[in-house]
Amino acid sequence: MIDRIQPVSIPQSTAPFSQVVLDDLYVYLSGLVAADFPEGRAVLGDVAAETTAVLNVIAKVLEELGLEMRDIVKAEVHLADLTDFDAMDEAYRQCFPPNTTPARTTTESKHLFGDSRVEITIQARRR
Numbered sequence: 001m002i003d004r005i006q007p008v009s010i011p012q013s014t015a016p017f018s019q020v021v022l023d024d025l026y027v028y029l030s031g032l033v034a035a036d037f038p039e040g041r042a043v044l045g046d047v048a049a050e051t052t053a054v055l056n057v058i059a060k061v062l063e064e065l066g067l068e069m070r071d072i073v074k075a076e077v078h079l080a081d082l083t084d085f086d087a088m089d090e091a092y093r094q095c096f097p098p099n100t101t102p103a104r105t106t107t108e109s110k111h112l113f114g115d116s117r118v119e120i121t122i123q124a125r126r127r
Contacts, residue, residue, distance in 0.1 A: 009060035011037060020061065022126070027065060031078065031121040032057060035114020047084040050118040051077075051091035058122055059095070070100040071124040078109035078119040088118055 004018040010032070013019070021028045034040030034050040037057060043049035059069055079088060085106060093101070102122070112119050 007061040007064050009037075009057055009064060020065075022065075025126055026073075027062070027067065027071075027122075027124040027126060029058060029061060029122045029124070031076070031119045033113050033116035033119045035116045044115060045117065047079070047087040047117045048091040050116060051088045051120070052095065054118060054120045055092065055095040058120065062124060065124075066127065067124055069096050071127070072096075072102040072122050073125050074123040075102045075104045076121040077104060077106040078112060078121075079106065080108070080110060080112050080117045082106075082108040084117060 003022040005020045032054050034053045043053045
C-alpha cells in the first residue's frame with residue numbers, strides 16, 4: 001500500500017510532487033531546503049544554520065509519523081558548493097543521537113531552490 005501525505009510541518013506546494021510517500025516499510029521525504037519554510041529564510045546563506053534548520057523540520061515531520069531521527073536509514077545531501085562540506089557535516093552530526101547516523105551521499109548541486117546552500121532528502125524505516 002502506498003500513501004501520500006502533506007505533513008503539517010511543511011508548507012503545501014503546488015509543484016507536482018508529494019512531500020511524503022509511505023509504503024509498508026519506508027517513509028520517503030522529498031528534498032527540503034531552508035527556503036521551503038518561512039523561518040528558514042533567516043538562515044539562508046549560512047550552510048551550518050541551513051543544515052540544522054532543514055534537519056529540525058525533518059525531525060518534526062518524522063515526529064508527526066511516530067518516528068525519530070534514529071529511524072532514518074538513508075540521507076542524500078546536496079550542497080550548492082562542495083567546499084561547504086565540513087560546515088554542513090559538523091551541523092549534521094549534531095542533529096543525530098550518537099551512533100545513529102544513516103547511510104549518506106553528499107553531492108554538489110549548483111542550483112538549489114530559493115538560493116539555498118543545502119538540500120536534504122531522507123528515507124526512514126517505519127516501525
